[in-house]
Amino acid sequence: MKEIDELKSRAIGLADSLKEELHEIARYLKENPEIGFSEFKATELITKKLRDHGFEISFPLRDIPTSFIAAHKGKVPRAKIAFMLEYDALPDIGHGCGHNLIGAMGYLAAVVSSKLELPAEIAAVGCPGEENFGGKVVMASEGLFDRYDVAMLVHPATETGVFSTSNALDAIEFVYHGKEAHAAGCPEKGVNALDAVILLFNGINALREHVTSDVRIHGIIAEGGKAANVVPAKAVARFYFRAAEREYLNEVVRKAHNIAQGAAMMTGAELEWNNYERSNDNFVANKPLSEVFKENLVHLGETNIRPPKEGFGSTDAGNVSHRVPTIHPYIAICDKDEFTSHTREFADHTVSDRALDKALLAAKAMILTAIDLAYDTSKLENIKKAFEGQRS
Numbered sequence: 001m002k003e004i005d006e007l008k009s010r011a012i013g014l015a016d017s018l019k020e021e022l023h024e025i026a027r028y029l030k031e032n033p034e035i036g037f038s039e040f041k042a043t044e045l046i047t048k049k050l051r052d053h054g055f056e057i058s059f060p061l062r063d064i065p066t067s068f069i070a071a072h073k074g075k076v077p078r079a080k081i082a083f084m085l086e087y088d089a090l091p092d093i094g095h096g097c098g099h100n101l102i103g104a105m106g107y108l109a110a111v112v113s114s115k116l117e118l119p120a121e122i123a124a125v126g127c128p129g130e131e132n133f134g135g136k137v138v139m140a141s142e143g144l145f146d147r148y149d150v151a152m153l154v155h156p157a158t159e160t161g162v163f164s165t166s167n168a169l170d171a172i173e174f175v176y177h178g179k180e181a182h183a184a185g186c187p188e189k190g191v192n193a194l195d196a197v198i199l200l201f202n203g204i205n206a207l208r209e210h211v212t213s214d215v216r217i218h219g220i221i222a223e224g225g226k227a228a229n230v231v232p233a234k235a236v237a238r239f240y241f242r243a244a245e246r247e248y249l250n251e252v253v254r255k256a257h258n259i260a261q262g263a264a265m266m267t268g269a270e271l272e273w274n275n276y277e278r279s280n281d282n283f284v285a286n287k288p289l290s291e292v293f294k295e296n297l298v299h300l301g302e303t304n305i306r307p308p309k310e311g312f313g314s315t316d317a318g319n320v321s322h323r324v325p326t327i328h329p330y331i332a333i334c335d336k337d338e339f340t341s342h343t344r345e346f347a348d349h350t351v352s353d354r355a356l357d358k359a360l361l362a363a364k365a366m367i368l369t370a371i372d373l374a375y376d377t378s379k380l381e382n383i384k385k386a387f388e389g390q391r392s
């Protein structure tokens with residue numbers, strides 16, 4: 001359709017003319033990294049700029065200090081579109097996951113889409129604390145995404161990929177309480193909590209052999225005693241358990257709990273356990289929405305798109321994907337073997353010309369996708385149908 005093509009060209013021009021704003025946000029966040037739920041500088045800058053562009057801001061949302069919704073309600077909205085912005089950094093490493101670019105891309109996508117006067121409601125949804133805090137878990141469970149027809153964000157990566165999955169995740173802490181004693185003088189009076197943790201690791205390593213291949217289990221000993229000559233009275237292990245489906249993950253965690261109880265019985269230590277971070281649901285990418293995004297990415301000249309792939313990590317966007325049709329594609333900002341994410345090198349690279357150009361391209365693909373959804377009702381219908389199928 002000629003009108004849509006013209007509108008898309010206009011959108012691309014507009015995005016180009018505003019790209020300095022994308023650069024500004026990416027650089028400012030990179031220079032001022034803030035960990036989850038304390039992204040005050042990031043949200044101050046982004047919400048101020050969105051307000052200047054005429055967005056109506058709700059900030060903060062409920063009792064999450066650094067989450068916001070910036071809304072632009074178009075005339076007769078046919079589609080309600082949420083661009084998700086992330087902006088949290090990793091402790092010590094800064095923006096080694098590139099969330100500064102996620103914030104900048106979502107910002108530009110929302111601003112440009114709002115200026116096109118689409119028959120759509122456009123929202124920039126500020127999602128804090130993706131790393132370790134599960135900000136979107138809280139936001140999704142509070143129903144903050146339910147009013148939207150779709151939600152999307154693009155994540156910087158070492159490969160471009162549109163369709164992917166991610167594992168459900170439970171973060172569990174096992175705390176054993178034993179009894180102190182002189183380790184040489186009267187060991188028979190002690191109950192060794194560290195032994196319980198070691199038995200727990202051994203039991204879990206045996207379990208590893210008998211789970212499906214999507215399962216990932218990794219743990220650390222967070223506390224294991226204070227001195228070699230004192231029987232450890234307290235020991236703590238922390239594990240991440242992940243699996244492709246929530247139901248199966250629950251089964252794996254049940255088995256791990258049995259192992260943990262077994263370790264307590266073998267040593268006489270007492271066991272407490274808790275979820276020390278918010279759980280993530282597995283991510284389900286909406287297929288028809290992924291297709292629309294991919295067509296636009298190709299239209300913009302991105303050629304090297306990897307085939308669909310299962311992901312074994314986890315994201316709090318998983319929880320959003322069970323509430324509304326969602327995509328979480330990846331854009332390559334470097335060559336595959338050049339950097340790995342969650343490193344300082346990757347953080348430095350996020351503000352290179354190459355990374356910023358790629359972020360601009362991905363933001364444009366989101367904008368063109370918004371145009372398609374606003375004008376082509378059959379696309380939106382297919383997206384909703386696929387979502388209903390996914391739920392049943």
Ligand SMILES: [Zn+2]
Nearest residue numbers: 097099130155
């Ligand atoms: Zn990330």
